[in-house]
Amino acid sequence: MTAIQWSDGAPIYRQLKERVVAMMLDGVLKPGDALPSVRQVAAEYQLNPITVSRAYQELADEALVEKRRGLGMYVTEEAARKLLVNERERFLREEWPLVLERIQRLGLSMEELLSGGPNAAAGMP
Numbered sequence: 395m396t397a398i399q400w401s402d403g404a405p406i407y408r409q410l411k412e413r414v415v416a417m418m419l420d421g422v423l424k425p426g427d428a429l430p431s432v433r434q435v436a437a438e439y440q441l442n443p444i445t446v447s448r449a450y451q452e453l454a455d456e457a458l459v460e461k462r463r464g465l466g467m468y469v470t471e472e473a474a475r476k477l478l479v480n481e482r483e484r485f486l487r488e489e490w491p492l493v494l495e496r497i498q499r500l501g502l503s504m505e506e507l508l509s510g511g512p513n514a515a516a517g518m519p
Contacts, residue, residue, distance in 0.1 A: 410449040419477055429467040
């Protein structure tokens with residue numbers, strides 16, 4: 395895992411969980427991969443092990459990781475598919491309406507959006 399900046403806007407266990415989810419979506423963590431141990435993550439990021447355990451437990455509750463007795467937590471085979479479906483639904487439900495509202499407020503056309511950038515939209519090379 396890379397350096398994480400914790401924000402005050404959400405509990406740290408939830409931020410850690412979202413970081414692991416992002417790593418799964420990005421293909422950094424693949425099905426069958428082991429998650430770093432609770433102790434390792436807690437030490438690396440100076441977190442309480444209970445915080446890390448809570449994040450991992452939520453991942454397990456969602457069947458994104460599985461506990462293997464004596465071995466640790468592993469990314470499940472169906473994790474990537476589940477995450478993609480869930481993240482797409484969440485984007486369309488929560489984020490897209492805000493993006494669409496901003497597009498409409500700015501009066502952007504489909505051509506401007508698809509052209510790829512501010513210079514293209516302004517007719518500049």
